[in-house]
Amino acid sequence: MRHQHRKWVPFFLLSILYIFGIMMDGGINLVNSEPIENIEADLVWSEVETEDYEIYFSSLRNGQWSAKTKLSNHRAMDLLPSVGSGIDGTIWVVWFAAQGSISDLYYSVFDGENWSIPEMISTGFSSNTAPSVVVDNNNVPWIVWAGFDEEDDDIYFTRWNGFGWDSPSMVNMDNTTPDIIPVIKIGQNNLPWVKWSGYDGKESKSYISRWTGSKWSEELIEDIENINQSLISISEYLISDLPEFVGSQKLATIHIKSNGERSTFRIREVMEESEDDNNLDILQKQIEIQSDGKTIIGYGDSITQGIPYVADAGAGRRIGGYEPDLEAITRRVLGWNTKVLNYGFGGESSAAGLSRLGNQTLGKHNAKYVLILEGTNDLIYYGISVDSTLYFLGQMIDKSRAFNVIPIIATLTPDTKSPKNNIPADYNPRIKDLALRKNCALADQYAATISNWPSLTDDGLHPNIAGYKVMAQAWYDALPELTVVTLDASEIDETSVVMNGRINLKGYSTRYFFEFGETPDFGTQTNTENVGDRKGEVSVSISVGNFSDNSIYYYRLVAENDFIKKNGNIMSFKTLEKPSKKACFIATAAFGSSLEPHVVALRTFRDRYLLTNTLGKKFVSFYYKKSPVAAKFIRDHEVLKVMVRVFLYPVTWYVQFIVNISSWMKLFFGSAFVILFPGFGWVYLHNIISRKNNKNAKLIA
Template sequence: MMRTRRNMLIWTGLLLFCLSGAAQAQTAGTTTASAATVKKAVVVCFGDSITQGYQGNTRTAYPAYLPDMLDPTAFTIVNAGKGGEATYSGVERIADVLTKHAPKHVIIMEGANDIIQGISPATTAFNLENMAQQAKAAGATPVMSTITPNSEPNHAPENYNPLIVTAAANGGYTLVDTYSRLITDWKNLTFDGLHPTRVGAQKIAEGFAEQIKTLKSSEEQAASGGGGGGGCFIATAAYGSALEPQVVLLRKFRDLRLLTNGPGRAFVAWYYQHSPPAADFIARHELLRLGARAALLPLLATAWLLVEATLAQQAALLLAAALLLMAARRNRRRA
């Protein structure tokens, strides 16, 4: 009787061991299968013919070049451009696009037709911000853009872009200054004064690809609690999110300017060692967050100048600074 009971316990243990092994194998198989079928992030490119491609020519459509600039295993690019569309139509159309594709990121670049149709800059900026709000409400990260150049003197995106920049800043949305990327060589980047050539489309895609990569890196760092190149702790505490444009700009400044030289790397290492406690304290006090934002303004201006500004913009600012210094010296001499 004892031997029979002992045998039953042994066989029961063996059976449980086998079942456990089978369960583990099934779980491993499921994990492997799910890892192999990871859903790629959808990037929707929303806009007019500059997005769609002039008269259906994809060689002049910037979305055609994004797959080569982004990881094709991680992103699916959707061209949701519609030729001739103005922003008021885009406001109505974008909801269906968001529902259909459920994107992770939405690139929004419209307004060229608003200029041609005489729609006011304020209305255009309002409509673009509305599209960004819809994208964010749908769970996507909007990436706004300034309007591309136009060779027609009566069609001036220069009157529209400042309001678009302000709208993006007010909403806390990422902005790509596509206009500045093209204007210095626009005559060689357009074939009709409005639509970009193949090279122009590639330059547009480069700007958006840079931002998508930055957003992806920020999301990965946030999900892992840091890592990689580390986080901008105080800026994140001040602005409330690692995805805010100001924090993204400072990370780009760190990666492109500080981490490329010895003194910069030493400063970053010191910062990572000493800033987390201060960032935690700042994050818990609203007045300190406001004060930190104000204190970061000179650094943000420097970062923009060194990372985002074109050569023409940098030269203009240096010239303005030189003129101010000369004027100050003259005043001192007179005094």
């Protein structure tokens, strides 16, 4: 909870006041002039015990903390307890116990001598998290919590009626966005009021509702009740000097009774007041990064921040755990002048991350990608359900796209520090499903790190240097980048060509086509083909026709996936010139007429066997480029005409003969023809073999 009207009082200053008070009159003189011996406090917290979390209690009486007492004892993650006490001294403790995605409320009562056996509070909801309890002046406990109604989390309350708990009733206005992390207190009119966090479609806001005596008032934007300043100062002092047996202070709640006043504080929220002030200084010192369109934003909690190597919020600086390594990879492999900016904020929830994502992050840079890893802290530290975490992650994806930044979402990294965590079973499968539903790129950071996690972490939660290097590679592998190269065209003839290219895929479904035209502006494209979602280098080709002969065309390969479109380099080719249909130049020169039977036979062979395949076309094209000069020389010399006719007689007889024989005979004589007339005969033999193979293929089919 945020108290915007007050400033944080540093712990060391209170300690000085405490020492000064002892020196002056033998007792501490706090804001309300209350000696420490007269202050009573009840402390509850979650603590890891072998296989799961358990709930513990300690009380401050006469300036001394009692030994810790274990309240819970069942195989579940017992988390985020809240404590309150009445005027009669009865102490009520409530918490939630999570088993996978299912969580229930439990409570235990101290009657002055013994703690009751924990009992479950029946709510009818599959998820019940972040409870808060207060005891009114009639010694009646009131409980509020976030309950999931199969659509979203809402704030519910119940109270003790002397025999059991009332049926749950909703506090907030019913809508489709999560309402989470409630806290209940007694107001100055001795009636309860509830404050919680809700999302208005743009950011998280604090809402409040008051008990009117018969129902809850309409929710309002935070209009916080004044909380006794002396209790705030006392809580800050006590937090600075908690018993050593309290493991994680941020999992604790303290209930203070002083001078007739009572109030409960979540220690995490009190401590975050100081941390927020410190991080505010860092945020105000952000360096404006001039982007060339290759900026990547790392966004998340302490894992993105780079703990233990980066102590403060990233605030857009080029520092971090994985960020420097990712920057180096993209510069080396992609040739980018990359800047990877660290916007990690240690300890935050996904709800806070959603509010922080906006103009001061995405809006400050012309970023291409934002890498989102949020949710690790949600359940244990904030009591945010898995369903609400998924909602906030989905909103981050949508908000990123609204800023024209491509989001990449990550599965949560392993957490062996917390026993029975439900990251692999409940969070990550649903994060993968969210990425699929939102058509969002996914970096499976859990899969990348789990097999070697003991060597990739020092504390079980945060990666070490080696772990951050693995994360950087996993982020790079998830970038939906495409390497597209246009290659030389092949099988070029007068009217058709095969366009070729190469695509380096990253595992995302990819499509491609070729653009082409008589200028580098193209104007025409082929049909789109799909190469699937493979990884690695893939060669692609498309055969295109209807070109003009003897013409230059420009073309390039274009590939795209659901996230980006990439153009290849521009290449060109020139179609072959169509051979003249009028004559075979040398034969016509030798025999004197294009209608002479021997010339007609050669022309028929050309049209039937040479112009029907690529190799033959190339031979004919070569012949028509070179033969006119020779034909002119022959035409001017009668002796040469006779010699050429003598040479062509067996050729013309041969081509006339093979037109009318079987395919196998053509193959035999074609082989002989290759030996006798290597250039001319080889083209013919190639044609016969191709036809034979095609015929056999049809028979097999």
